Amino acid sequence: MRALLASIAVLFASPLLAQQSLPPAPYAYRQLDDPAQEQAAQDLMETLRCLTCQSQSIADSDAPMAGDMRHQVRIRIASGESPDEIRGWLVERYGDYVSYKPEVGAATWPLFAVPVLLLMLAGALLLRRYRRRA
Amino acid sequence: MSWRLWVPLLLFAGFLGLAGYQLSRPRNDFVESRMIGEKLPFFELRPATSDRPGIASVQFADGKPRLLNIWASWCLPCIAEAPQLERLQESGAEIVGVAIRDRPEDVARFLERHGNPYTAIGLDDLSEVQLGIGSSGVPETFVIDGQGRIVYQHIGDIRAKDVPILVEKLGKLGK
Numbered sequence: 001m002r003a004l005l006a007s008i009a010v011l012f013a014s015p016l017l018a019q020q021s022l023p024p025a026p027y028a029y030r031q032l033d034d035p036a037q038e039q040a041a042q043d044l045m046e047t048l049r050c051l052t053c054q055s056q057s058i059a060d061s062d063a064p065m066a067g068d069m070r071h072q073v074r075i076r077i078a079s080g081e082s083p084d085e086i087r088g089w090l091v092e093r094y095g096d097y098v099s100y101k102p103e104v105g106a107a108t109w110p111l112f113a114v115p116v117l118l119l120m121l122a123g124a125l126l127l128r129r130y131r132r133r134a
Numbered sequence: 135m136s137w138r139l140w141v142p143l144l145l146f147a148g149f150l151g152l153a154g155y156q157l158s159r160p161r162n163d164f165v166e167s168r169m170i171g172e173k174l175p176f177f178e179l180r181p182a183t184s185d186r187p188g189i190a191s192v193q194f195a196d197g198k199p200r201l202l203n204i205w206a207s208w209c210l211p212c213i214a215e216a217p218q219l220e221r222l223q224e225s226g227a228e229i230v231g232v233a234i235r236d237r238p239e240d241v242a243r244f245l246e247r248h249g250n251p252y253t254a255i256g257l258d259d260l261s262e263v264q265l266g267i268g269s270s271g272v273p274e275t276f277v278i279d280g281q282g283r284i285v286y287q288h289i290g291d292i293r294a295k296d297v298p299i300l301v302e303k304l305g306k307l308g309k
Contacts, residue, residue, distance in 0.1 A: 023236045025260045051165055051270035065270075066236055068261035093268035095168050 026085030027074035034078075041074045044083040047101045048090065049071070057100060136225040164289045167268030167276075168226035174202075175266040175283045179256025182233045182241045189230050189256040194282035199307035201227050201300065202276040203252070204264055206234045215291035216248035222292070223251040225301050231255040232263050234272055277303045 021127070032038040045059035050066040058066040058073070069090075090098045093098050104112055161235065172263065174191045181188035205212040223229055231252040233241050258264060267276060267284060270275065277286035277300065286303050288296060 022237065022259060036296060054163070054165075065264075066263055068235075069265065072258055072262075090265075091167055091168075092167055093265065094270065097165055099189065 022064075024064065024067045024071055025071035027071040029070075030074075032074055032078055037077050038074075041070075041077040044077070044086060045073055047099060048087070049098050049100055051094065051098065100108055136248045146172040152293045161176065165270040166272075166289070167284070169268040169284050170287060172284055174278065174284060175263075177256075177263045177266060179232065179258055179263065181198040182231070182236065182238055182257045184238075184242075186250070186252055187254045189232070191282065193254075194278050195280070196282045198228060199280050199285075199304050200242040200278050200289055201229045201304070202267075202278050203229055203231045203268050204234060204272055204274045204276075205231055206236050206272045207237070209234075211289055211291035214245075214253075215273050216299055218292040218294060219251040220249050222293075222300060225297075227301065227304055228253055232258050234258050234261055234264055275300065276309070279307045 016046065032041060046057050048058045048059040048062055049070065050056045050058045052065045053061050054064045056066075057068045073086055074090075077083070087099055087101070096103065102108070103113075127130070163229070175196055176191050178190040179188045194202075201222065205215070214265075219229060229251050232257055236257060238257070242259075245252075256263075264270075269276070271289070273291050275288040275292060276284050277288075279285050285307065287302075288300065294302065
């Protein structure tokens with residue numbers, strides 16, 4: 001029984017083994033020494049999308065590529081780049097897809113405008129109704 | 135009954151229609167590179183095997199168009215792609231490889247087993263080249279023109295039907 005369990009475990013473990021061919025990038029899991037810089041890096045990482053897992057931020061993902069992206073973020077922060085510059089560098093390569101931070105742009109402005117318009121419309125309707133009653 | 139009562143229902147029906155239309159469209163899971171038309175970023179990669187040199191971005195500006203193949207020995211679709219790369223090489227394409235997060239001994243074993251269509255292979259331990267050119271997975275193949283500019287990106291393994299497309303892209307750039 002134990003041998004059977006062990007062989008089943010090995011069956012599931014082997015794909016993982018195949019992926020772990022190299023140790024993670026130096027700054028994939030290691031924090032920066034300067035706490036302020038690490039905080040800036042952490043805040044940025046939570047708003048960047050992992051490209052191989054796609055529904056997680058790179059701060060949350062254990063995918064090797066997310067580790068390599070965290071490494072990039074940390075060494076760039078440590079060398080004095082601003083979080084916006086790093087985000088810009090990635091958006092230049094992958095488009096808005098890579099960023100979780102909502103931006104008002106040519107394609108996204110209706111998302112911000114429609115709720116305001118609807119609220120105004122509702123307000124106007126309510127106002128009219130109360131006035132009529134009074 | 136006022137016609138205005140119908141307005142909310144019509145709005146709702148319009149919303150349903152839009153949602154239904156969006157749901158029926160096929161989903162695109164690929165994250166396409168925005169670096170098409172841009173120059174390769176600077177990089178220098180050490181050799182991945184003893185019998186092929188490493189690669190550097192400056193080498194791509196020598197006038198000869200090339201395929202830049204992002205792959206790895208641990209990547210299963212890369213095995214499926216190997217015969218197609220051989221066919222591309224036979225048709226005259228020069229293919230350089232970037233091995234992502236790989237070890238020289240694993241690379242050597244992969245090439246021995248599945249063939250070696252590459253003129254040069256560099257090791258990218260930190261996915262730096264991959265991030266630099268906007269690639270989001272393995273395998274991916276980029277067509278690079280003679281000035282070192284990225285012309286085309288193929289996402290995923292190269293199937294038989296993709297070979298003529300890549301040959302045509304290279305042919306357009308001239309030898």
